[in-house]
Amino acid sequence: MKILIIGAKSDIAKAVAHEYAKNGHDMVLACRNAKESEIIAKDIHVRYNVHATCMELDVTKFATHAAFVKKIESVDGVVCVAGYLGEQKKSQEIFEETLKTIHTNYVGCVSILNYYANIFEEKKNGFIIGVSSVAGDRGRGSNYIYGSAKAGFTAYLSGLRNRLSKSNVQVLTVKPGFVNTQMTAGMKLPKLLTAQPEEVATSIFRAQKANKNVLYVKWMWKYIMLIISLIPESIFKKLKL
Amino acid sequence: MSLRSWGNYPIMENKVYPLQDVKTAREQVKELSEFIPYGNGRSYGDSALGKNIIHTKKYSYMLAFNEETGVLHCTSGVTLAEIIEVFAPRGWFPAVTPGTKYLTVGGAIAADVHGKNHHSAGTFTEFVESFNLLLPDGKEVECSRKKNKELFYATAGGMGLTGIILDAYIKLKEIKSTKINQITYKTKNLEETFAVFEKIQSYPYSVAWIDCLAKGKNLGRSLIMAGDFEEEGKLEYKTPKRKAIPFYFPDFALNTISVKAFNWIYYHRIWKKESKQRVGIDAFFYPLDAIEHWNKMYGKNGFTQYQFILPVENSYQGLKTILEKIAASGMGSFLAVLKLYGKENKNYLSFPMQGYSLALDFKIHKKLFPLLDELDDVVHLSGGRVYLAKDVRLSKENFAKGYPNLEKFIEIRKKYGMNKKMQSLQSMRLEI
Numbered sequence A: 001m002k003i004l005i006i007g008a009k010s011d012i013a014k015a016v017a018h019e020y021a022k023n024g025h026d027m028v029l030a031c032r033n034a035k036e037s038e039i040i041a042k043d044i045h046v047r048y049n050v051h052a053t054c055m056e057l058d059v060t061k062f063a064t065h066a067a068f069v070k071k072i073e074s075v076d077g078v079v080c081v082a083g084y085l086g087e088q089k090k091s092q093e094i095f096e097e098t099l100k101t102i103h104t105n106y107v108g109c110v111s112i113l114n115y116y117a118n119i120f121e122e123k124k125n126g127f128i129i130g131v132s133s134v135a136g137d138r139g140r141g142s143n144y145i146y147g148s149a150k151a152g153f154t155a156y157l158s159g160l161r162n163r164l165s166k167s168n169v170q171v172l173t174v175k176p177g178f179v180n181t182q183m184t185a186g187m188k189l190p191k192l193l194t195a196q197p198e199e200v201a202t203s204i205f206r207a208q209k210a211n212k213n214v215l216y217v218k219w220m221w222k223y224i225m226l227i228i229s230l231i232p233e234s235i236f237k238k239l240k241l
Numbered sequence B: 001m002s003l004r005s006w007g008n009y010p011i012m013e014n015k016v017y018p019l020q021d022v023k024t025a026r027e028q029v030k031e032l033s034e035f036i037p038y039g040n041g042r043s044y045g046d047s048a049l050g051k052n053i054i055h056t057k058k059y060s061y062m063l064a065f066n067e068e069t070g071v072l073h074c075t076s077g078v079t080l081a082e083i084i085e086v087f088a089p090r091g092w093f094p095a096v097t098p099g100t101k102y103l104t105v106g107g108a109i110a111a112d113v114h115g116k117n118h119h120s121a122g123t124f125t126e127f128v129e130s131f132n133l134l135l136p137d138g139k140e141v142e143c144s145r146k147k148n149k150e151l152f153y154a155t156a157g158g159m160g161l162t163g164i165i166l167d168a169y170i171k172l173k174e175i176k177s178t179k180i181n182q183i184t185y186k187t188k189n190l191e192e193t194f195a196v197f198e199k200i201q202s203y204p205y206s207v208a209w210i211d212c213l214a215k216g217k218n219l220g221r222s223l224i225m226a227g228d229f230e231e232e233g234k235l236e237y238k239t240p241k242r243k244a245i246p247f248y249f250p251d252f253a254l255n256t257i258s259v260k261a262f263n264w265i266y267y268h269r270i271w272k273k274e275s276k277q278r279v280g281i282d283a284f285f286y287p288l289d290a291i292e293h294w295n296k297m298y299g300k301n302g303f304t305q306y307q308f309i310l311p312v313e314n315s316y317q318g319l320k321t322i323l324e325k326i327a328a329s330g331m332g333s334f335l336a337v338l339k340l341y342g343k344e345n346k347n348y349l350s351f352p353m354q355g356y357s358l359a360l361d362f363k364i365h366k367k368l369f370p371l372l373d374e375l376d377d378v379v380h381l382s383g384g385r386v387y388l389a390k391d392v393r394l395s396k397e398n399f400a401k402g403y404p405n406l407e408k409f410i411e412i413r414k415k416y417g418m419n420k421k422m423q424s425l426q427s428m429r430l431e432i
């Protein structure tokens, strides 16, 4: 088995790579600067004796995607972890920031995953894992640009699942709550609700093997988001969130 | 969040900079006015504490392994626990390991740690072929016994005061089984303890637990454990499930009575003069690791470990004096560890020398430091020294007496501008 990980330098992706390697999978690690991920590939090879190679991929450079897919055609699964939190304030003022957030979290991931959806559909085999976010479950004043891009990605994955389930292709939507990573470094996160990247990775691996559709990590987030989505809009709009 | 050391004393505010990659580290060291590396905080005292901390634990990558020679190239944040997990099932094991496996390779080199096999194998850095060091000016240098050797001898045992160890080539040892054959000897007093130690020199691993509260004719009674890996057997390894101490024990939990009781039970649980066991890696090397955060047992005010070594010719008399002083003070520790060491190496600040070392845990207490000052005097009159990886209170004068190569070390610090930029609470106290 061989998998492709997109956004491979992120803390969550690194943990996912370890988890799949531990379970005997070869892998292609794709990120913006392939040189920087070589150390991850070496590490995985020494620890787990699997094959890991590095490739350059920027999800926002749509024009390069076709060529990339041509080189990395034969994989059994794709895990898309790339993402960009962005700055809400900046996004409100500078459209480039808004565009970067939407392009990284949504358009770029859709662009590359479209190719693999078609390949897997034809093979009638494979899996696609998209790392979205609980932030996409309901737009909040403090990060709705990021949230709306993740909402788009979540809806995309849901549609894709609907289409591909007929072709024996699994689509797993991952919605982390808080995770202790580079993205959240320096933020004060509530300990009980914050997952470690390793925890996210084992949950992803298990959910994929169990053919699950949607995964919240930590699990409490499922219920937190349920409550949040039940708050009537007339009240929700007045909350400071 | 501020980082602490294993002793939970002292507590200070610090700013933590994770070591991500060489490029960012280079910028960090150039920018910061002062800093100190920190591995996994298994040192007891203040050697990894400072205003700005470069935290290396996440910089954990295994880069290459040579199946023929057993040489592993890895970055400094890799822990011995990870090395064992990966390599024990393949028949390799750290050539030297201390009593915890949750330390980093960087910390193992910086303290030049030793284990139960010091008398037969020496220290950790004796199995380090070379390492790459990031100097405080952002330059990266390769150090070995041939290249930049003064930096090698200063950094091995140099307590993080010469730069950031980025990655190292370390030689693992081959094992044929992950089980260890152990012999336990029970001794009546210090004389017998010494006699047994000398008798069992041929075992590659040996260590004694000594009842530091026993007095009079029982002074120095011990359980001595010796052993070696089985010659053949299965290679399998998994860290056993760990228990955790979830909170700090209240102050009264550890007092003379409970410590005495523990020591008494521990000593008397073994009946025979000599008994044999077949045990796993964790039971033999890392009994304390079985309980996560056992350091919380000593309460919120923290604790320290006092470890010293005495040259072999003065060991018996010195130890006797020190044990008498401790027993009289009533401030004893749960686990006092005694061991006979082999030869000294060339590193400027390494701790081991040929002789006996004793390590004792003490709860921080207002009467403690005066007692330790008294013990320092005995140590230095006997020509011994105190271990920096455990220390949190040694005086500058006593430190200098124990480490004859200190001048050389200080010279190198000056030469490379390390004295201006690399500071721990310990180095400031000791004026290194």
Ligand SMILES: Cc1cc2nc3c(=O)[nH]c(=O)nc-3n(C[C@H](O)[C@H](O)[C@H](O)COP(=O)(O)OP(=O)(O)OC[C@H]3O[C@@H](n4cnc5c(N)ncnc54)[C@H](O)[C@@H]3O)c2cc1C
Pocket (backbone or CB within 6 Å): B006, B036, B037, B038, B039, B040, B041, B042, B043, B044, B047, B048, B056, B076, B077, B097, B098, B099, B100, B102, B103, B104, B105, B106, B107, B108, B110, B111, B112, B113, B114, B115, B116, B158, B159, B160, B161, B163, B164, B165, B166, B288, B289, B389, B390, B424
């Ligand atoms: C239960 C227990 C048992 C122990 N048993 C033994 C024993 O048997 N023998 C023994 O020798 N020690 C023993 N120790 C002490 C321990 O092995 C050392 O203190 C070791 O240095 C801890 O490593 P660390 O990675 O946690 O480093 P830290 O404690 O974080 O740092 C220790 C020192 O290393 C420096 N350092 C860390 N990383 C780097 C780096 N990358 N580059 C440069 N400097 C660095 C720091 O600045 C500091 O001076 C024991 C400790 C415990 C908790």
Ligand SMILES: NC(=O)c1ccc[n+]([C@@H]2O[C@H](COP(=O)([O-])OP(=O)(O)OC[C@H]3O[C@@H](n4cnc5c(N)ncnc54)[C@H](OP(=O)(O)O)[C@@H]3O)[C@@H](O)[C@H]2O)c1
Pocket (backbone or CB within 6 Å): A006, A007, A008, A009, A010, A011, A012, A013, A031, A032, A033, A057, A058, A059, A060, A061, A081, A082, A083, A084, A085, A104, A108, A131, A132, A133, A134, A175, A176, A177, A178, A179, A180, A181, A182, A183, A184
């Ligand atoms: N941390 C959390 O609390 C949290 C919560 C919910 C969801 N998530 C999601 O989890 C995923 C992983 O994030 P993380 O927390 O591990 O943070 P991270 O380390 O910041 O990971 C983000 C990754 O995305 C990559 N990336 C950014 N732009 C890219 C582009 N144009 N092309 C390709 N890759 C790009 C980054 O690559 P570079 O290294 O090259 O910059 C980085 O590796 C993200 O999708 C994030 O939205 C995180």
